[in-house]
Amino acid sequence: MSTALVREDNLIHASIRKSFVNHFRDIQEGKIYRIKYFGVVENKDAYRIVNHKYMIRFYATTSVKLLETNDELIAKQIFELVPFDELKYLADKNTTLTDVIGEIVGISPIEKIEVRGKKLNKRLIELQDNRREKIRITFWDKFAEAINEDICFDNSVRPILIITSTTVKTYMRTEFSLDEKEKKIESLQLSCSILDPNEISKMKRTLLEILTFIKTEKEQDITFYCTASIKKINADNGWYYVSCDECPKKLKKHESKLFCETCMKECRFPKIKYRLDMQVGDTTEQANFVVFDKEAEKLIKVPAMQLSNMEKEDEDSGNIIPSSIKCIIGKTYTFQLKNTAYNFYVRKQNFTVTRVIEIEGNGQLQDTTKRGANNGNEELEEKICAQVKKRKIVKNEFAFVSLQSPVSLASAKSQSVTPICLSFRHFNSHFHFQSWVMDSLALLLLSIFLLLSPIGIRKSNASIHIYHYDPFREVGNAYLLSGGSEGLMATPFSSSNHISYIRFENITFWRSKDVADQHSDMEHSSGLVQAIIFEAADRNNIGGSAYGGQRAICCTPDLAKMEGCKQGEVLRRPSATDINWPVVLDVQFSGNSLFTKMDYKEVPITKPGMYNLFFVACDPKLKELVMSGKTMWKNPDGYLPGRMAPLKKFYIFMSLAYVILSIIWFTQYVRFWKDILQLQHCITAVIALGLFEMILWYFEYVNFNDTGIRPVVVTTWVVTVGAVRKTVSRLLILSVSMGYGVVRPTLGGLTSKVLLLGITYFLASELLDITEYVGTINDISGRARLFLVLPDAFLDAFLILWIFTSLSRTLEQLQAKRSSAKLDIYRKFSNALAVTVIASVAWIGYEVYFKATDPFNERWQSAWIITAFWDILAFALLCVICYLWAPSQSSQRYAYSEEVGEESDEEAHSLTSRKGEGEISLVKQEKNVGTNDDFEQEDDEEEDKRE
Incomplete structure (x- = not known):
């Protein structure tokens, strides 16, 4: 402890x-x-509670x-608060557990999950600091229940959360309480990065006083506040710089690449950040202030990356300064200046601004965080101060004596203390919690998979297509990137809620630095990228050939003369059914910017079809183009692609069919429990697996349709259950064909071979299904599936050959033993199996014909039948097996027996019932018996040898 x-x-x-x-x-x-x-010993714990x-x-x-003394003599709240923007630098590096404070801006419902065999509650909470930096925190178990959602969503009160004893990515065991009444709670105001008016007043200086101080005093680190007006924006060094995507350092150009000397590696996707060199002045003196990144963004109210893409309006000394930046000239601010030894050494009138505080009309100070773009909320600092005074605060109590304080993970077992580990990461995007309601069975099934999974859920792309710096590839005279292909239904005219569309979100194109440097800042259009959406029937309306040669996607000089298209753009002809289709969306690079962002766009779907999306660049200079962002494809009824949508209803009917079969089978199974054969146990397992698989497929499609996301782990478990069911079903048929439990008690020497075949088939089927279903985005299958189909098909063919060979031997044995009842069952089973094989071969031929005559998936609305047929066929064969080997009071007559005359065979009965020829008939019967036994034994041995 x-x-x-x-x-x-x-x-x-x-x-x-x-x-x-x-x-x-x-x-x-x-x-x-x-x-x-x-x-007193040296603290060698992996994580230290305090910095000692x-x-x-x-x-x-x-x-x-x-x-017995006054508890107020010793403060109980002493926090070592760390700003959010510094947490990312402490990841996996800090040994002293830190404290954080922030306003709760997002909270999720409690989720039940399993961790290391224990069921725990989990809740996500998002905090925001005074600079609007955000972090997401995961609370577990009792901590998740201690946060009151009503407090968090109360518009009159915005709760503040203080968390102590944390390390980045990991939270150790802590305690916290709600609305604790502490008399010294006001001391938190000075510890949570809130502006202290007394400190500003104490350290406020004029420019002349600051310059005099650094010229006359010794080198030291000191922070001053200075109120001054912006006189001019110096354009000599521009208004932004290109930084590394992993650190804030400026990139250096080496040959044709951008290199970060801090990270010691090439940066392929640089960022644009502010660097404003301003001339400011007060009534005493003038100086140069430099404002970077976030602080400058507070002044401009527009992100630097966004502003770099906007059209430049003004020109100043040959360098362009956007009008959005010039608007701050003449305004007065209070600047926080952190002076280091460097300032005392160079003794120049240049200072780096660490914080900007705006002066309101009444002369009061106001942090510019309040004036973010399109944000009319109250200032976070004011809220924190107000909530602290009212004691309406959700905080983590760092106890005077904490009986369950953090312990290191490494020593948890030895000290018999169970630490609770929580994830903690820094992020910049807005908090978004997406919840969807399913019925109790759906939640139960999905929870089972989540609990079985050791790695949790990792979301894969589905109808939400995500592009992560995907490169363009050269095709003919164009550079293409496929954005997706899905079957979409048209939006119903009578419905305003059930709409069908393709939506573009955060689509950003990046070009190389060399290409960007070839253009000047003044160019309005320095590169064109086009997004093309077309229905499969209109595929010939894209591109063309001037003289019957190779088809060109982009307009050439010859095509421009013939078609009237514009060179450097995609050749598009209007559709015969709608002149507005295919849809072409233009995205322009401007000036010498490295990237351009596509505007938010939603394209409505007015007719059903197989729609394709391509991003095309006709400019050869854009051959190294990469793209990031996402597109959302939605049908009127949900996110399921058109080819998959009918399967959701299909699996409802299949689930009902399995339920009916299960009820009938289990009724007989329980009724005649004492007479159950080993074979019937196997049939029971196959029925249970089939029912489980159909239900899982249904709810997997329901989740996919509602959210547009296919969790990789869930889908993997579903296809794994399917692979197990198919493997067990095939091994069951093979075992029945070999006469397992009927003409032989065990499989004998064939057991290892059957198991080896089963394992091989399971792996082949698992890989095929994972490739086909897990992470599936488009309605067109990939080439990888073709290579995985071959081993699966080969194993199926081998199984069929082995099944019929074994079945033939079993029939011969039953005929030799004159077991008419068993022989009748096996003949019916053989006929059903033959019909199944013939139907399978015929359907494979139809499937080949279907796909060969529809290379562009124009018959996508009926493609679901291809998949559904195999489930129907497997279910039908299972029903036949259940009928033939249904549990009954006479089930044991089909079991393996070494006795003769196990069936009521008329011929055998007549031979044994004659009085006058008793001895002769007995001798003959013994010979027959001996012959049959010898035949069966020799046949088994010969089969073992051949197999």
């Missing part, structure tokens, strides 16, 4: 060994004690005495 003690506002970590816990059990949280005879080199260790001789 570990404790944390506080004395005179200094923190030190203390620990009590497990063997001494009972001796010190009376120690209470929040009380003051005098401690004697303790040890040493720690206190309790021994058996340690004396602890409760003091």
